[in-house]
Amino acid sequence: GTNRETIRTGLSEESIRAAFLDNLFYLQGRFPEVATLNDQYKALAYTVRDRLLHRWVATTRAYQKANPRTVCYLSAEYLPGPFLGNNLLNLGIEEPTRRALAGLGIELDALLEHEEEPGLGNGGLGRLAACFMDSLATLQVPAIGYGIRYEFGIFDQVIRDGGQVETTDNWLRFGNPWEVRRPAIAYDVRIGGYTEQTTDAQGRFGVRWVPNEVFNGIAVDTAILGHGVNTVNLLRLWTAEAAEGFDFHAFNRGDYYGAVVREVRSETISKVLYPNDEPEIGKRLRLLQQYFFVTCSLQDMIRIHRTTGQPLDKFHEKFSVQLNDTHPAIAVAELMRLLVDEHQMGWDAAWEVTRHTFAYTNHTLLPEALEKWPIPLFQNVLPRHLEIIYEINARFLDEVRLRHPFDTARVQRMSIIDEAPPRFVRMAHLACVGSFAINGVAELHSRLLKETVLRDFFELWPEKFQNKTNGVTPRRFVMLSNPGLSRLLTRTLGAGWARDPSQLRVLERHADDAAFQQEWREVKRSRKEALAARILDRCNVSIDPDSLFDVQAKRIHEYKRQHLNVLHIVTLYNRIKFNPGLDITPRTFIFGGKAAPGYAMAKLMIRLINAVADVVNRDPDVAGRLRVVFLPNFSVKLGHGLYPAADLSEQLSTAGKEASGTGNMKFSMNGALTIGTLDGANVEIREEVGADNFFLFGLTAEEVVRTLAEGYRPWDIYNANLELKGVIDLIASGHFSHGDRTVFQPLVDHLVWHDNYLLLADYAGYIACQEQAGLTYRDSRQWTRMSILNVARMGKFSSDRTIAEYCRDIWRAEPMAVDV
Numbered sequence: 001g002t003n004r005e006t007i008r009t010g011l012s013e014e015s016i017r018a019a020f021l022d023n024l025f026y027l028q029g030r031f032p033e034v035a036t037l038n039d040q041y042k043a044l045a046y047t048v049r050d051r052l053l054h055r056w057v058a059t060t061r062a063y064q065k066a067n068p069r070t071v072c073y074l075s076a077e078y079l080p081g082p083f084l085g086n087n088l089l090n091l092g093i094e095e096p097t098r099r100a101l102a103g104l105g106i107e108l109d110a111l112l113e114h115e116e117e118p119g120l121g122n123g124g125l126g127r128l129a130a131c132f133m134d135s136l137a138t139l140q141v142p143a144i145g146y147g148i149r150y151e152f153g154i155f156d157q158v159i160r161d162g163g164q165v166e167t168t169d170n171w172l173r174f175g176n177p178w179e180v181r182r183p184a185i186a187y188d189v190r191i192g193g194y195t196e197q198t199t200d201a202q203g204r205f206g207v208r209w210v211p212n213e214v215f216n217g218i219a220v221d222t223a224i225l226g227h228g229v230n231t232v233n234l235l236r237l238w239t240a241e242a243a244e245g246f247d248f249h250a251f252n253r254g255d256y257y258g259a260v261v262r263e264v265r266s267e268t269i270s271k272v273l274y275p276n277d278e279p280e281i282g283k284r285l286r287l288l289q290q291y292f293f294v295t296c297s298l299q300d301m302i303r304i305h306r307t308t309g310q311p312l313d314k315f316h317e318k319f320s321v322q323l324n325d326t327h328p329a330i331a332v333a334e335l336m337r338l339l340v341d342e343h344q345m346g347w348d349a350a351w352e353v354t355r356h357t358f359a360y361t362n363h364t365l366l367p368e369a370l371e372k373w374p375i376p377l378f379q380n381v382l383p384r385h386l387e388i389i390y391e392i393n394a395r396f397l398d399e400v401r402l403r404h405p406f407d408t409a410r411v412q413r414m415s416i417i418d419e420a421p422p423r424f425v426r427m428a429h430l431a432c433v434g435s436f437a438i439n440g441v442a443e444l445h446s447r448l449l450k451e452t453v454l455r456d457f458f459e460l461w462p463e464k465f466q467n468k469t470n471g472v473t474p475r476r477f478v479m480l481s482n483p484g485l486s487r488l489l490t491r492t493l494g495a496g497w498a499r500d501p502s503q504l505r506v507l508e509r510h511a512d513d514a515a516f517q518q519e520w521r522e523v524k525r526s527r528k529e530a531l532a533a534r535i536l537d538r539c540n541v542s543i544d545p546d547s548l549f550d551v552q553a554k555r556i557h558e559y560k561r562q563h564l565n566v567l568h569i570v571t572l573y574n575r576i577k578f579n580p581g582l583d584i585t586p587r588t589f590i591f592g593g594k595a596a597p598g599y600a601m602a603k604l605m606i607r608l609i610n611a612v613a614d615v616v617n618r619d620p621d622v623a624g625r626l627r628v629v630f631l632p633n634f635s636v637k638l639g640h641g642l643y644p645a646a647d648l649s650e651q652l653s654t655a656g657k658e659a660s661g662t663g664n665m666k667f668s669m670n671g672a673l674t675i676g677t678l679d680g681a682n683v684e685i686r687e688e689v690g691a692d693n694f695f696l697f698g699l700t701a702e703e704v705v706r707t708l709a710e711g712y713r714p715w716d717i718y719n720a721n722l723e724l725k726g727v728i729d730l731i732a733s734g735h736f737s738h739g740d741r742t743v744f745q746p747l748v749d750h751l752v753w754h755d756n757y758l759l760l761a762d763y764a765g766y767i768a769c770q771e772q773a774g775l776t777y778r779d780s781r782q783w784t785r786m787s788i789l790n791v792a793r794m795g796k797f798s799s800d801r802t803i804a805e806y807c808r809d810i811w812r813a814e815p816m817a818v819d820v
């Protein structure tokens, strides 16, 4: 006789079971005997969603009442991962739910496995946004995440004949129980057209923008529940629709295409995620996507602000808006347009509000990744914004000239407009001029930003520059992904570590305790066995859980140097071929990662990994001492099984190229040791865990610059290092490509003649460091000690610490408890 109340909100096994059966019947129209896996999953998802909803409503009500300062995160990408497991964890009902379902003969893990994840991002930047949303809610900071609800996310990767094949990510085919469509929250999005001067009744000059196309942005909301709190923050993603859908008149004229063309054109805006993690110049749809979600988000913030009754010139006191890289940077011009054109604010007053509203995070130093839009395209899509940007730029350059008279070169370098034909809008410059804070995502990266790509801006505004070293949420990446480790930590330290990871330090005193070490190894072992089972099932490759699991999982990119990892594998292979009795530490090399579809060298790197795997895995001389696996379709969900099972985490980027990295943190938090360069957050991980507990190799960022500046000749290294020459020649010989010497020629040629990312320069150091790691692994007492110390000292890399710093130093936002 559970009453209505508990069926919707009860957290007990009984009420969850009752609610599940209720939803299976009333929402899925099924009874248990005929329910499909998807029916069961949806019924459970709605059951869990119900238990979020009253917290969601309570949070919204509390925010309306208290009108707190609110953080708005503008990101073109979010990689939240599957929701069910994380919501069960944050509600603290995983066990009662598992029992409730078991009572009906249903495996919770089967439903967790069934869930499609929203792949609305490419990699690090998108996942960081999701970790930030988890920490903002867990720290009870009022926040809204704004983005795009792509109908098709990052492609699904299939490996066919050793190569990557992209297939459409139809993640919404079964619907999405976690989202709530808000048709009443819709905004006009104007595109193209022209502008004209106007004078209003009082004779005041203004500008009218006459667009040649208008469509709508509709809000689709997802609840983001914090861990162990009542706070539910909003992830508001915009979907595009035609202002007027079906054109009946066209239909009556028999012009059926005409009847639907507007619908099709507008829907295209939020149809698909751009699968590249570096910009492609001049993609009109990409600019449309960026403007689309920015204007809907700013219009939504202005609507919320007006409900508080506060005047618009206090907008920046209500909202702090973070620009997640330059992708939303058009927001600086759009807020000016809304304040000046739509709300008749004077330019100066509007600029005061704007420059105190935005803060900008840079996520990459790669020059080719800094977005700039050709002016003709910009003029065509956003004519009014171009005028506003010209005005912002004119006033900005006046300030630069004041500070640096006669320094025309500096003025040209700093201008938001790149005068090189066809002339471009530099989005990073617009972001810097329109923001009160600019930050990098790791100490080294933030320093290099000030010394290189944003040096001029640092010299002009040193007070704007900050560092905010990235972090990851320990909820998804330890508690959810590694419950065995989580239980061992809680039994040893109490449960406080999940909310305050600095408590992990207490583990140091257990690092040499034999019994604890044994438990520690069993936790890792069980995850390695689970991953081995998954790899056997997915890739039909059997791997030995006793071997050293050596893992590199991240987007495929030359600066991340997956091919340096392959050079090590072929080196070991050659050593075995040369001396079959060689006593090496058995290793299993596991790769995961997608390549941008248009990035030929990255796709060739995937081909090389699979080609080497084919040969090494069935070469009798190797006799199982080496195994190579490319795990297809790396995603947040696949990461759940990978991070806890790794012994060694590969962080091989050329120093100065990886802004931070976040996978490095997830591996280390799960007890993997890191082999890496002094790049990005590796530097700080090594500082925290101790140099003795980190396998370091490679040139430093300064040495990289010097080596390239002094004229780098990889050919000489190739010829001087016989083992390296043997490795490269074997690849070039076609040994891994059925004798076909042409397949990997481009990669080999690039290495020995250009090697922009200094693989050959770092090769010898890397191989020696790997030998060290292999030897250390044999001393399991020493290895386990290092593993325990790594976890003990990873507290800094919780995204809670990162978010607390953003709140203190940039957003000036305070936590606000919510009672239900």
Ligand SMILES: CCc1ccc([C@H](C)CC(=O)N[C@@H]2O[C@H](CO)[C@@H](O)[C@H](O)[C@H]2O)cc1
Pocket (backbone or CB within 6 Å): 122, 123, 124, 125, 126, 128, 276, 277, 278, 279, 280, 325, 363, 364, 369, 371, 441, 470, 658, 659, 660, 661, 662, 680
């Ligand atoms: C326009 C295409 C595009 C898409 C994404 C990006 C991102 C900036 C790439 C990215 O994901 N950067 C990664 O951001 C992480 C979070 O801060 C860092 O940890 C990684 O080092 C950085 O490569 C650039 C260009």
